[in-house]
């Protein structure tokens with residue numbers, strides 16, 4: 001076991017973001033300086049950039065098993081999700097499309113969008129419950145569908161507890177009732193197959209920075225025949241579905257990163273799995289009171305998450321950071337938020353306990369030594385925090 005006394009630097013927050021792969025940076029560089037034309041301009045510099053964007057679109061389409069014309073480039077996961085939800089609901093006219101079904105454990109990109117649309121656009125929504133392991137039961141979808149349901153949106157895998165959802169079963173239920181299905185696959189990309197035909201989804205959201213691509217660029221798969229009302233108004237870029245000059249270096253980087261993730265899929269996911277299992281085993285064995293959250297098997301290969309009853313996740317993260325371990329509690333977007341994890345609450349964890357969430361996520365360059373160091377630091381700090389807690393009682 002590695003000693004926790006010598007301070008090392010270990011990053012186990014790959015679900016928050018990943019570094020950009022140097023091969024991706026290399027692919028992007030010419031598009032900042034040499035091939036800088038606006039991909040929407042008719043001249044030669046513009047056409048060179050356009051070619052790069054269309055090549056990127058083809059690469060993404062090949063991996064998702066769809067047509068290039070079905071890929072819309074965006075500024076990231078949040079925008080893709082917004083475009084899917086707002087785009088469908090606002091373009092489906094009248095009272096026949098006023099209802100959306102989603103789940104209680106979606107990312108805030110989905111939940112806040114639904115909340116805002118309910119208060120400003122008269123949209124209603126139903127959130128499906130989850131099991132104690134954070135699984136949405138497809139059987140709960142049927143009674144939740146209404147004659148005016150326009151869309152079902154359920155994430156492919158959860159960002160806080162890593163549980164993988166039965167997307168193809170949910171999509172089949174939605175399709176049988178003529179309702180469109182969107183999945184937020186931001187966490188799944190690079191860790192699960194993303195074949196949109198096999199999944200049976202009509203829309204799928206991606207974000208490049210979760211799979212070793214650049215930040216601020218994403219994609220939305222939109223099945224042929226679905227017309228989205230653009231979330232932002234302006235030019236007629238991206239076939240009129242997303243206004244704004246396309247980020248050429250960004251989409252080149254997204255496509256390169258996605259291609260590398262799927263070219264190296266077997267070795268990367270085997271590596272994630274083996275370190276994740278080592279991490280889970282050692283944490284459960286050596287860290288006092290630690291409990292695994294999420295599904296024990298149906299979870300992302302690189303994702304481990306725990307509950308430390310009676311501890312405050314944010315305090316824990318701070319102490320771990322002082323020992324050089326970058327981890328997270330609840331989701332990255334909620335750091336500093338004094339509310340407990342809404343995902344854990346939806347899974348039936350009591351309010352007081354839901355503050356003690358810890359997420360450790362593995363990357364392609366994580367080593368066994370990193371895991372050993374992290375477990376040793378974690379065990380030491382958790383013991384210390386429990387001791388302090390007792391002294392204050």
Ligand SMILES: Cc1ncc(COP(=O)(O)O)c(C=O)c1O
Nearest residue numbers: 076077078107109159186187207
């Ligand atoms: C499940 C999920 N959806 C959406 C997002 C938002 O993606 P982005 O950071 O690209 O806006 C995230 C980011 O953490 C996420 O985990």
